[in-house]
Amino acid sequence: MTKEDGGKVSPLSGTGSRGRYPKGILRRQQILDRTVEVFADLGFEGTSLRAIGEAIGVSHAALRRYFETREDLFLEVLREKDRQALAAAHDSGLEPGFAALAANYVLKTPGLMALRHSMVARALEPGYGSSREFFRDRYRSIRAEARLILEFHRDRGTLRSDIPLDTAASLLVAAMDGLSTQALLDAEADMSAGMALLERLLETQTAEGSRQT
Numbered sequence: 001m002t003k004e005d006g007g008k009v010s011p012l013s014g015t016g017s018r019g020r021y022p023k024g025i026l027r028r029q030q031i032l033d034r035t036v037e038v039f040a041d042l043g044f045e046g047t048s049l050r051a052i053g054e055a056i057g058v059s060h061a062a063l064r065r066y067f068e069t070r071e072d073l074f075l076e077v078l079r080e081k082d083r084q085a086l087a088a089a090h091d092s093g094l095e096p097g098f099a100a101l102a103a104n105y106v107l108k109t110p111g112l113m114a115l116r117h118s119m120v121a122r123a124l125e126p127g128y129g130s131s132r133e134f135f136r137d138r139y140r141s142i143r144a145e146a147r148l149i150l151e152f153h154r155d156r157g158t159l160r161s162d163i164p165l166d167t168a169a170s171l172l173v174a175a176m177d178g179l180s181t182q183a184l185l186d187a188e189a190d191m192s193a194g195m196a197l198l199e200r201l202l203e204t205q206t207a208e209g210s211r212q213t
Contacts, residue, residue: 024066027058027066028066030056031052031056031058031063031066031067031073032073032076032077032080034052034055034056035047035052035073035074035077035115036077036081036109036111036112036115037055037111038051038052038055039074039111039114039115040110040111040114043114044115044118047070048070049063049064049067049069049070049073050063052073071119071122071128071130071131072130074115074119075119075130075131075134077112077115078112078115078116078119078134078138079134081109081112082138085105086145099172099175099195099196099198099199100192100195100196100199102176102195103176103179103180103191103192103194103195103196104192106176106180106183106191107180107183107191107192110184113180113184114184117177117180117181117184119131119134119135120135120177123135139173142173143166143169143170143173144169146168146169146172146173147165147166147168147169150165150168150169150172150202151165153202153203157204158203158204159202159203159204160202160203160204161204163202168202171198172198175194175195175198176195179191179194179195
């Protein structure tokens with residue numbers, strides 16, 4: 001360990017220059033998990049690093065060993081939740097009803113969705129370069145994943161052959177974002193129904209007929 005690094009824990013990996021520390025990794029995961037809960041209670045302005053530290057019983061200085069800024073922490077929460085959602089999508093995304101399943105995941109995590117929408121808004125403002133880069137790359141990745149799912153359904157003959165897959169993937173992502181925003185603001189907005197309708201519009205008549213029988 002050099003004098004310069006001081007044994008500081010990496011804000012992204014939870015490791016220091018001597019390798020991984022299980023306790024540090026566990027604490028880092030605890031921070032990520034509790035951040036969404038604190039955000040759901042306090043909102044963007046109220047969820048400071050200090051407030052999160054108080055909620056999980058760690059000092060502000062200790063918390064900053066893992067995450068230098070609130071933006072760093074929020075983006076890593078979103079990155080971790082995306083990894084979990086992607087794993088679930090690979091399990092269920094190739095089945096009929098994949099769009100509605102995605103909607104159900106969103107509706108089960110309102111605090112996470114509120115955090116994501118808040119950070120998207122910040123990404124459009126000056127001074128949030130890390131957020132802008134994160135969401136630009138995230139949307140590219142999600143569109144690519146959505147395209148793979150659509151391509152799979154087209155190869156099975158359950159997706160219309162007359163639509164460009166890249167455009168359809170962008171439309172799916174846009175629908176997810178827009179409908180989830182409405183659902184967060186208004187409990188009467190039916191996100192699941194909207195996503196299911198979009199999926200039916202993309203299906204072949206054969207696929208729709210077989211699902212109704």
